[in-house]
Amino acid sequence: MPQERAHGRAQYRMTDDKDVLRDVWFGRIPTCFTLYQDEITEREAEPYYVSMTKLLLPRISYLTLVTDKVKKHFQKVMRQEEVSEIWFEYEGTPLKWHYPIGLLFDLHASNTALPWSITVHFKNFPEKDLLHCHSKDVIEAHFMACIKEADALKHKSQVINEMQKKDHKQLWMGLQNDKFEQFWAINRKLMEYPPEDNGFRYIPFRIYQHYGKTACSSLLDP
Amino acid sequence: MRDGAGRRPERREEEEEEEKEEKERRKRKRRRSARADLQFSLQVSCSMAGGEEFFLDEKRFKQCCEDFVKHSQQIGDGWEWRTSKDLGDGYLSKTHFQVRNRHIPPDLKEKNSDNTEQMLFAHIEEPLDDSQAAGVCSTEEVVRYEYHVLYSSSYQVPVLYFRACFLDGRPLTLDEVWGSVHASYQDRLQEGPWDTITQQEHPILGQPFFVLHPCRTNEFISAVLGGSQERHRHTNYIILWLSTVGPVVGLNLPLSYAKLAPEQSTDADLAE
Numbered sequence: 059m060p061q062e063r064a065h066g067r068a069q070y071r072m073t074d075d076k077d078v079l080r081d082v083w084f085g086r087i088p089t090c091f092t093l094y095q096d097e098i099t100e101r102e103a104e105p106y107y108v109s110m111t112k113l114l115l116p117r118i119s120y121l122t123l124v125t126d127k128v129k130k131h132f133q134k135v136m137r138q139e140e141v142s143e144i145w146f147e148y149e150g151t152p153l154k155w156h157y158p159i160g161l162l163f164d165l166h167a168s169n170t171a172l173p174w175s176i177t178v179h180f181k182n183f184p185e186k187d188l189l190h191c192h193s194k195d196v197i198e199a200h201f202m203a204c205i206k207e208a209d210a211l212k213h214k215s216q217v218i219n220e221m222q223k224k225d226h227k228q229l230w231m232g233l234q235n236d237k238f239e240q241f242w243a244i245n246r247k248l249m250e251y252p253p254e255d256n257g258f259r260y261i262p263f264r265i266y267q268h269y270g271k272t273a274c275s276s277l278l279d280p
Numbered sequence: 281m282r283d284g285a286g287r288r289p290e291r292r293e294e295e296e297e298e299e300k301e302e303k304e305r306r307k308r309k310r311r312r313s314a315r316a317d318l319q320f321s322l323q324v325s326c327s328m329a330g331g332e333e334f335f336l337d338e339k340r341f342k343q344c345c346e347d348f349v350k351h352s353q354q355i356g357d358g359w360e361w362r363t364s365k366d367l368g369d370g371y372l373s374k375t376h377f378q379v380r381n382r383h384i385p386p387d388l389k390e391k392n393s394d395n396t397e398q399m400l401f402a403h404i405e406e407p408l409d410d411s412q413a414a415g416v417c418s419t420e421e422v423v424r425y426e427y428h429v430l431y432s433s434s435y436q437v438p439v440l441y442f443r444a445c446f447l448d449g450r451p452l453t454l455d456e457v458w459g460s461v462h463a464s465y466q467d468r469l470q471e472g473p474w475d476t477i478t479q480q481e482h483p484i485l486g487q488p489f490f491v492l493h494p495c496r497t498n499e500f501i502s503a504v505l506g507g508s509q510e511r512h513r514h515t516n517y518i519i520l521w522l523s524t525v526g527p528v529v530g531l532n533l534p535l536s537y538a539k540l541a542p543e544q545s546t547d548a549d550l551a552e
Contacts, residue, residue, distance in 0.1 A: 156481065185451050189479045189488045192454075199474040206495060207434045215495070262434070 083238050085117035087163050088173040091125070093132045094147075097140070097180055112173060116236060117160025120201075121146055121153060122191040123234060132178055140181065145188055147177045152187040156200050157266075165266055198230050205229065208262040209248055217248055335436040336517050344518040345372050345429070347540055355536050364484045371484060372429035372518075378530055380421050380460065422447050423460075427531055429518065430483060432494055438521055441482055441489040442529060454479060457490055457529075465528045477529070492525055516540045 090112050115124055122144070129144050146153040148166050153176065157165075167174050183190075191197060205226075209218035218226075225244050232241025251258055336344075345361060349372065352359035363370040428441040444452040444460075452460070457477060461469050469476050475493055482489040519540055523533045 154481070186487055189481065190454065195474060196454075196478070199478050200480075202474075203478070203480070203493070210434045210495075 079242065080238060083116075083118060083241075085160060086114040087117060087159060089113050089115045090173040090175050091128045091132075091146075091178050092175065093135070094177050094179045098135055115159045117163070118158055119233065119236075120157075120197055121155040121159060121162070123194070123197050124159070128178060132180070136180060142180060143183050143190065143192065145179050145183055147179060148175070152184045154188060155191055155197075156189050161266060194234070198234075201230060201233065202226060205248070211260040211262045212248070212258040213251070214259060221247070336431075336438065337436065338431050338433065340517065341431045341438060342370070344516050345370075347516055348372065348518045348537075351537060351540055355534060357534060369431070369484055371431075373427070374531075375424065375426045378423050378425060380423055423452065425530060427526075427529075428482070428489070429522065435494045437494050438518060439494045440492045440522070440525055440529070440531075441480075442491075442531075443487075443489050454490075461529065462527055490529075492529060 113124070113128065115121075125144070125146075133141055146155065148162075151166060153162050153166070163174055189196075189200075206215065206218050209215050221244070228240060229244045231237070232239075232244070349359050349361050351357075352374075357374075358376065359372055359374045361370055362373050423444050423446060425442055425444050430439050430441060431437075432439045444457060446452070454477075458469060458473055461477070475495070477490055477492055479488050480491045481487070516537075519533065519537045522531070523537065526533060
């Protein structure tokens with residue numbers, strides 16, 4: 059447990075620094091999506107569609123949450139029966155949609171020129187590498203699980219458990235609809251601590267390493 | 281030749297056999313009611329708020345796992361301890377096969393995917409009754425389950441991960457896993473399936489596994505144990521926890537593990 063420490067200056071709150079929060083929230087990565095060559099099947103009597111589409115992806119969101127248009131675009135050039143769950147790959151590596159987009163970019167492509175080129179697949183889902191994502195519910199469940207785990211470290215889950223279901227929903231909708239104010243109206247409660255405490259119980263921290271090594275998290279005393 | 285009680289030897293043998301059978305029956309009955317008692321008290325405890333927090337630190341987790349594996353080896357229960365090369369962490373692991381009846385109930389609700397066809401599984405211990413059997417086609421299938429027990433430093437409790445696939449290698453879908461949750465727990469699952477079992481990345485292997493969410497583990501473990509942590513310093517937390525959560529996902533512990541988890545006794549109380 060953190061020891062009592064004397065602070066020389068007034069308590070710093072993350073939520074005081076809104077500019078930084080906004081910069082993080084609105085970070086974008088220009089991305090170019092290409093359908094995997096082997097999966098393009100020309101439809102009879104249909105014009106040939108351009109096989110690429112470009113997007114500005116939010117760093118703080120998830121691939122499967124922001125690529126509905128990509129999915130619709132490419133499904134047009136495939137036969138219905140051949141289309142199953144969408145998945146993404148970069149230079150042969152399946153991209154873990156449950157990692158935030160910014161993290162994926164930093165891990166895999168930070169040294170390459172923009173736009174980031176991602177390949178889209180609709181077949182041969184890599185069961186051993188990727189979690190399934192059949193609906194938005196899956197993404198929401200994952201996102202909320204991360205929030206809850208972080209609060210277990212920060213506040214022994216007290217803040218997240220005292221929130222109503224509608225607050226949880228607001229967090230998720232804020233992320234899904236890219237609404238900074240809506241999101242932070244709730245998130246600021248998760249980023250605060252009572253003045254008598256000297257900070258969070260533990261700081262949630264996760265280190266991701268390159269080349270297939272897994273993330274590790276450990277307890278960090280503030 | 282009659283014995284002291286005036287009975288013929290053959291009759292005595294018969295009576296001894298009967299007595300043995302009667303003892304076995306009583307034993308089985310006691311086991312069933314012990315399990316029922318535990319289940320009942322859990323259901324009661326879960327609805328109660330509070331209960332002292334009962335956390336497990338990592339050192340104690342490893343010790344409990346060590347004792348657990350030792351006992352498993354003695355009784356051939358198949359658990360082993362695995363460590364990862366990169367990280368210092370380890371976990372318990374066990375693989376086993378289960379036979380399932382596959383049936384399609386008529387009143388299915390879509391909870392997950394866009395697939396209109398969903399498969400549900402029933403445990404083979406519960407035969408389908410007439411109403412279930414009517415209009416249902418049933419095939420037996422073998423499912424390979426791999427269970428892992430890891431330590432969560434965030435929640436300071438053990439967490440149960442598992443993956444399941446058919447013999448042809450096809451992994452079970454989330455819907456199939458939800459459907460295979462034991463009938464006794466279906467109601468609780470349906471209240472919040474997304475908070476109960478989902479796919480997650482295995483913290484050590486980095487691969488997709490299903491996980492039984494740990495958020496509420498502490499709640500019911502401390503409700504079951506009650507009292508001070510001091511009193512339970514000899515309890516094997518892993519056995520207590522696994523015997524509670526395991527059955528939800530088809531994992532049952534032989535009762536012989538109870539030898540490692542001493543019950544609360546009045547003697548121990550008096551000794552303090």
